Amino acid sequence: MKILFLNGPNLNLLGTREPEIYGRTTLADIEATVRAEATKAGAAIDFRQSNVEGELVTWIQQSKGAFDVIVINAAAYTHTSVALRDAISATGVPTIEIHLSNVHAREEFRHKSLMAPVCKGQICGFGQESYLLGLQAALSLKPN
Numbered sequence: 001m002k003i004l005f006l007n008g009p010n011l012n013l014l015g016t017r018e019p020e021i022y023g024r025t026t027l028a029d030i031e032a033t034v035r036a037e038a039t040k041a042g043a044a045i046d047f048r049q050s051n052v053e054g055e056l057v058t059w060i061q062q063s064k065g066a067f068d069v070i071v072i073n074a075a076a077y078t079h080t081s082v083a084l085r086d087a088i089s090a091t092g093v094p095t096i097e098i099h100l101s102n103v104h105a106r107e108e109f110r111h112k113s114l115m116a117p118v119c120k121g122q123i124c125g126f127g128q129e130s131y132l133l134g135l136q137a138a139l140s141l142k143p144n
Helices: 027-040 053-063 075-079 082-091 129-140
Strands: 002-007 044-049 069-073 095-099 121-124
Touching: 002 027, 002 053, 002 129, 027 044, 027 129, 053 069, 053 082, 069 082, 069 129, 095 129, 121 129
Parallel strands: 002 044, 002 069, 069 095, 095 121
Antiparallel strands: none
């Protein structure tokens, strides 16, 4: 099984950016943990981050036929990007939306996900564990 983990804007700053909300763990630390668990499960992962919306859209488009599942933390683009939503919908690759913080307990503008309607599900509020839960959700979608 091949799983694509996509990370949106500012996630490259994890560990130093608002640690009271996002914690002190870096994205590289999260990737290492996810990669180790994926290996144990016999899954291959590709872990990417970009601050550029168009690059994320391109990666989603390229995922069709190359990956079985996408796990995406689109960060702020979750609430603003019709382009990401449309790319997810157009590819048909099962997608799981994840967030470190509980977006529903934060500012009102974060309560609406434009991607949620085209995703299999949403995981939020578990800090770095959201990534491991996203991996488990992805593994549960293993094709027959």
